[in-house]
Amino acid sequence: MGTSSPEPLLICEHCDTVYRRRRLSRGDVAQCARCHAVLERHHGMSSNTLLALVLTAMIAFTQANLWPIVTLGLNGQYSSATLWGTIITMWQQQAQVVAVIAAATLFFFPLIKMLSFGWLYWFARDGRRAPGFVPIMVTMHYLGPWTMSEVFVLGALVAIVKARVYFEVTPDPGIYAYALLTLxxxxxxSVDVRRLWDTTAERPA
Incomplete structure (x- = not known):
């Protein structure tokens, strides 16, 4: 007896309802009929396009961490602050927990996620699974909620507005780089990385 390849299935992460996966057209969104959660979205970007976006994000990430974020002025004296300068200051002022959380969510987690994304799609260009595919996919799943650059940008903008009451505040290039990184x-x-399970194949032993 011959064996046919199983139909691709899609399982809702929220209510465990199982669906047969269908090819989505541009702009389509698959939604769970039971709990109305979004199952997956269509995206027409190729692996090469995604790799170019990863490179752009890495450049913005590097600039955001090297350039000053904001300059504060008071009575003719000015002081610029970078992300790591702020983290080091918090550590020295006995706020180690806040410093560690800031370093993890604003630097290490986004960096790991971007490097993992680039590594996976570098091999996906040829329809192959990257070395370490399974642990990387699991890691990216758990890191998803912990990349908080957008929260940092919003918080920084609110702080800049409030600080203008007491200081001369000048936004520096670092905050614009973080804004680009947030985009x-x-x-x-919006990219469903889980599709790599279906669109890539394991390398032959």
């Missing part, structure tokens, strides 16, 4: 992260969030 890139939003684009990545």
């Amino acid at each position: 890139m992260i939003t684009v990545f969030a």
Whole structure:
């Protein structure tokens, strides 16, 4: 007896309802009929396009961490602050927990996610699974909610507005780089990385 390849299935993460996966057209969104959660979205970007976006995000990420975020002035004296300068200051002022959380969510987690994204799609160009595919996919699943660059940008903008009451505040290039990085992260969030399980194949032993 011959064996046919199983039909691709899609399982709702919220209510465990099982569906047969169908090819989505541009703009289509698959939604669970039971709990109305979004199952997947169509995206027409190729692996090469996604790799270019990863490179752009890495450049913005590097600039955001090297350039000053804001400059504060008072009585003719000015002080610029970078992300890591702020984290180090918090650590020295006995706020180690806040410093560790800021370093993890604003630097290490986004960096790991972008590197993993680029690594997976570099091999996906040829329809192959990258070395370490399974642990990387699991790691990206758990890191998803912990990349908080967009929260940082919004918080920084609110702080800049409030600080203008007491200081001369000048936004520096770092905050604009973080704004660009936030847009890139939003684009990545719209890409269903889980499709790589279906569109890539394991390398032959």
